[in-house]
Amino acid sequence: MPEGHTLRRLADQLNATFSGQEVQTSSPQGRFAESAALLDGAQFVAAESAGKHLLVDFEGDQLLHVHLGLYGKFLIKRGASTPPVGQVRLRVESETAFADLRGPTACELWTPAEEAALLARLGPDPLREDADPTRAWERIRRSKAPIGALLMDQSVLAGVGNVYRAEILFRHNLHPLRPGQALRRAQFVAMWDDLVALMADGVRIGRIETVRAEHLDLVRARDRRSYVYRRQGEPCRLCGTEIRTDVLVGRNLFWCPRCQPAYRGRT
Structure with a gap:
């Protein structure tokens, strides 16, 4: 299972690729289609990690929670999008790049209260500035x-x-x-x-x-x-x-x- 540095590095890469941009979101696999439709066209505000969890803020207080688990991958590619390969749970796309999420344990829309509950039950993360x-x-x-x-x-x-x-x-x-x-x-x-x-x-x-x-x-x-x-x-x-x-x-x-x-x- 990916350790905390992997999720932090992924959050940094997503921020460098999409932060501040309006993105298109879809679920080629179909399992996240309803939630992806709610995010489609929204601005990608910022991604962060908390332990082994990835949290992505979109405009309108919409929050994407991802846990990669043992087999999940969130791969970012520069350039125009290509047809999805394999079981892509979520695609995030801008004019210059796209990212495909495959095989996560969790991919879900959360409320700010759910995020707060996660942070409350996790121990301090050595990679977070707010760690105690x-x-x-x-x-x-x-x-x-x-x-x-x-x-x-x-x-x-x-x-x-x-x-x-x-x-x-x-x-x-x-x-x-x-x-x-x-x-x-x-x-x-x-x-x-x-x-x-x-x-x-x-x-x-x-x-x-x-x-x-x-x-x-x-x-x-x-x-x-x-x-x-x-x-x-x-x-x-x-x-x-x-x-x-x-x-x-x-x-x-x-x-x-x-x-x-x-x-x-x-x-």
């Missing part, structure tokens, strides 16, 4: 749940997925099963600041890269630029210990048992 990390810290410090589960809980932190979860825990030498309440505030603040920087890099370059500059000589040219994600059975880039994997809340964990020692609690 204290909200996440208050949830984490009171929880007995593993930090590896809390980081993936969108009501705790919005936009963090499996890749950022695995990599941020490695970068801060934290075992994924360490209870949230066993974290020190300084550890959380360091992780938050790191996520802000890493996810901003993801927006800028269009992919997740988490290996520090001083360790890039340990990464082969064709390797994923990550420390532990999907590297189970391979040696840790830093200590050589075999990377392990397990399942937590339906998702795979990846960690180095030496760099991320198990939490033993207080004796």
